[in-house]
Amino acid sequence: xxxxxxxxxxxxxxxxxxxxxxCQGAGAELAWLWxxxxxxxxxxxxxxxxxxxxxxTFYQTMLKQHGAHEGFGHLFPRPGVKVLxxxxxxxxxxxxxxxxxxxxxxxxxxxxxxxxxxxxxxxKHGVKPRILTDLDGPxxxxxxxIVAMDVFEHLEEPQPLVERFARxxxxxxxxxxxxxxNFLFPQHISHYELEPHWKHxxxxxxxxxxxxxxx
Numbered sequence: 600x601x602x603x604x605x606x607x608x609x610x611x612x613x614x615x616x617x618x619x620x621x622c623q624g625a626g627a628e629l630a631w632l633w634x635x636x637x638x639x640x641x642x643x644x645x646x647x648x649x650x651x652x653x654x655x656t657f658y659q660t661m662l663k664q665h666g667a668h669e670g671f672g673h674l675f676p677r678p679g680v681k682v683l684x685x686x687x688x689x690x691x692x693x694x695x696x697x698x699x700x701x702x703x704x705x706x707x708x709x710x711x712x713x714x715x716x717x718x719x720x721x722x723k724h725g726v727k728p729r730i731l732t733d734l735d736g737p738x739x740x741x742x743x744x745i746v747a748m749d750v751f752e753h754l755e756e757p758q759p760l761v762e763r764f765a766r767x768x769x770x771x772x773x774x775x776x777x778x779x780x781n782f783l784f785p786q787h788i789s790h791y792e793l794e795p796h797w798k799h800x801x802x803x804x805x806x807x808x809x810x811x812x813x814x
Contacts, residue, residue: 603656603663603691610652610719618653625654626783633785641753641786642708642733649712655688658749668695670802674744674770675699681742683768684728686750690717692772696744697726704738706731742768748803752778752787765796765809772803 601609604622608615629650638644645651662668668691674680678700684693687705697703705721707714709732721728731738737760745768751757764771773793780787797805 603660603689606720606723607652607656607716610716618656622653622657622660625650625657629654630783630785641755641788644786645713645753646708646711651711651713652689652716655713659689659691662691667803668692671772671804672699674804675701680744683737683742683745685737685745685747685764686753687717687746688713688749690720690728692746692748693717693728694720694724694726696746697721697728698724703728704731704742705729706733706735706737708733737763740767744768744770744772746772748772748774749778751775751791752780752789754789757789757791761791761793762796765807769807770800771797771805771807773797773805774803 604619605615607622608618611618629648632648632650633644638647675696680696680699680701682693682696682701682703684690684696684703684705687693687707690705693703693705703726705717705728707717714730714732718730745764747764751761751773754760771793775791775793778784778787780790793799793805796808798808800806
């Protein structure tokens with residue numbers, strides 16, 4: 600099975616060694632570009648560069664090395680589990696869930712290099728999620744699980760969405776305790792709180808506390 604670096608090397612038609620090096624340095628390059636100020640919003644910045652496919656490949660590689668994807672297999676006990684991959688990036692969580700038989704909705708920024716690469720990966724892995732963009736917005740329907748890894752801190756006003764998701768889904772994959780707000784991550788423009796709308800279960804897993812949760 601190809602590594603994430605090898606997949607990106609195939610997509611970019613570049614040597615895998617060069618791709619791996621660019622992935623390792625993409626975060627610092629993104630921080631430098633952000634500080635140059637050639638953008639109006641975090642969404643515009645995200646859509647304007649291909650660096651995120653390298654940065655997110657590096658991030659997902661680290662998650663895979665720590666067994667993060669396999670560790671949540673118990674959340675998909677049967678086919679048909681409904682999953683929203685919000686800010687799905689290069690689509691790794693979508694691919695993992697879809698291969699377990701889940702009904703997956705992938706949502707990311709329209710006209711972005713990241714979404715284009717994710718769609719290429721979906722075809723390569725033979726998965727067919729429902730695909731939405733930020734122009735569509737998150738669907739107003741219940742889910743069993745919402746994945747929002749490294750997303751909320753990039754939004755200008757994430758808190759209403761945190762609360763809304765708690766009414767839409769039983770479980771949330773999110774990593775608020777790992778988010779850094781320093782010169783290396785200037786794109787992290789917002790702080791947010793999952794509690795009291797979500798209670799921590801384990802690792803990245805949170806469970807909704809909303810009494811009026813849909814579904």
